Amino acid sequence: MTDWTDRMLELLVGPVAHGGHFVARAAEDGTPGVDGDGRVVFVRHALPGERVRAVVTEDPGGAFCRADTVAVLDPSPDRVEPPCPWAGPGGCGGCDFQHASAPAQRDLKTAVLREQLERLAGPAAELSTVPLHEVVVEELPGGPLGWRTxxxxxxxxxxxxxxxxxxxxxxxxxxxxxxxxxxxxxxxxxxxxxxxxxxxxxxxxxxxxxxxxGATVRAAGRTWELSPGTFWQVHPALADTLAGVVGDWADAPAGGVGWDLYGGVGLLGSVLAGQVGPDGRVLVVESSRSAVRDGRAALADLPQVSFVPGRAEREIARLSPSPDVVVSDPPRAGLGAATVRALADRAPRRVVHVACDPAALGRDLALFAGVGYRVRALRGFDAFPMTHHMEAAVLLERLG
Structure with a gap:
């Protein structure tokens, strides 16, 4: 197959795909593919329904190639002038959607989240008490610019x-x-x-x-003094938003046990602590030493909270006591099969699961369905405006 790198293509742009690009097809002569024929082109800086000219930037030699839009022949009504002059083709790679209006960006992320759940969640959709295909990526306060801390x-x-x-x-x-x-x-x-x-x-x-x-941050009615490098959500509204979700969904019983896995400085664990009260227990599992140190200092007035240094996937089997409720906020790759099975073996009544990748979320929901959990609530958040990234939270409940 001929290498298409640097080749100019004319494309009819199709749907958004996970990763900040859009799906199009091109014939061998560089014109738009017809009725699904032609090679797949993942094109950036475009919008669905547009006719564009794009230059191929990467051709791995298989069924697809990657391209950047360099001219818009038939623009979408959702297209706007990017606020940043470095966000276009050949420039900074941090933003994917600066050329789309803010409402259109959320629509694109909603489409991706729904598509990934439909494709990957499998039995979770059948067991769910809420329609997964109706989830919407919600706007957070503060607007689409100037949010990154x-x-x-x-x-x-x-x-x-x-x-x-x-x-x-x-x-x-x-x-x-x-x-x-x-x-x-x-x-x-x-x-x-x-x-x-x-x-x-x-x-x-x-x-x-x-x-x-470092930084001084506030959320869930508390103050944390963060050491350099300690993780905290970059959107200033997301920490309080997730704390509110846990407060609404976790329903940890007074005197009960809550686990906060991949818990960082214990933000979500502090919410569980308020629910279980002084006679309960909250275990915050975190591998970052600086986060454990900062969290212990911030939550020193909550004796029911204990920090467990270590990787959550390794600690689940030996944590004691077993939980009534679990909050999990893993890295982008999600929990995975072994961790979901280990968690199900400890039989929490509820799991509040936070995810920053819709594909990983879909896979994890399918795994939870396989070990006897159903979705009771699902929300998406536009915590990274101008990019393709998003955050989601799911409430899972044990069957039986």
């Missing part, structure tokens, strides 16, 4: 900081980032750093960006 910058060979290009280690020089509060990043971008390193930048409550610094 933390950013990771890459430093190029000359010591200039910037953001990486899409699917590349190349560093794009930028003067600002529209996702970070306006002007906060500029003083950092004007500095020079050790070549080929990465920088953790935190925007404090005063609006100033600092490299390698």
């Amino acid at each position: 933390r950013a990771r910058l890459a430093v190029d060979d000359a010591g200039v900081p910037g953001l990486r290009a899409h699917r590349s280690h190349d560093v794009c020089e930028i003067a600002d980032c529209s996702l970070v509060p306006a002007g906060a990043l500029e003083p950092v971008l004007e500095q020079r750093f050790a070549p080929r390193t990465e920088l953790e930048v935190t925007v404090g409550a005063d609006g100033a960006a600092r490299v390698g610094a």
Whole structure:
């Protein structure tokens, strides 16, 4: 097969796909495929229904290739001017949807979430007491710009900081980032750093960006002092939103036992602690030493909370006592079969599961259905505006 790299294609853009691109087809002569014929092209910077010209950026030699839109011949009514000049083809790879209106972005994410659940959740959809295909990705407060409180910058060979290009280690020089509060990043971008390193930048409550610094954050009615590198949600509204979801769904009994797996500094565990009360127990399992240290300091007034340093998937079988309710917020890959089975063996009545990848969520829901759990509630959140990323939360209940 001829390598299509750098080839110009004319495409009729189809549906959004998981990963921030859209599905199109191209014939061998570079014109749009007809009636599903032609090679699959995953094209960025486009929208469904558009006719575009796109340049192939990557051709792995199989059934598909990747391309970037360079001209829009027939624009979608949802298309807008991107607020960031570095977000287009060949530029920064951090944003996928800056060319779409904010409502359209949420519609695109809703379509992806529904499609992934339909394709991967399998028996979970049949057992669910709520229709999974009706889930909607909800807007969070604060608007689509200036929401990011933390950013990771890459430093190029000359010591200039910037953001990486899409699917590349190349560093794009930028003067600002529209996702970070306006002007906060500029003083950092004007500095020079050790070549080929990465920088953790935190925007404090005063609006100033600092490299390698900790942060003071508030959520669920409490304050956490975070060490440099300790994880916290980057959207300022997400921590309280997830705490509210756990408060509404967990229903941990007074005097009961709650587990907070992959619990970080214990944000969601603090909500469980309020439900079980002083006579109950909450075990927060977390592998990051700095998160455990910061969490213990923040929750020192809650003697019912204990931190268990370690990886949740290894600790589940030996935690004691067994839980009435579990909150899980795993990394992007999700829980996986072994962890879901181990969790089901401990027989919690309810599981509040948080996911940041819709495909992993679909797979995990199918696994939970296989070990006797059904979906009772499901919500999606646009916690990463301008990107394809989203957050979701699911309430699972044990059958029988």
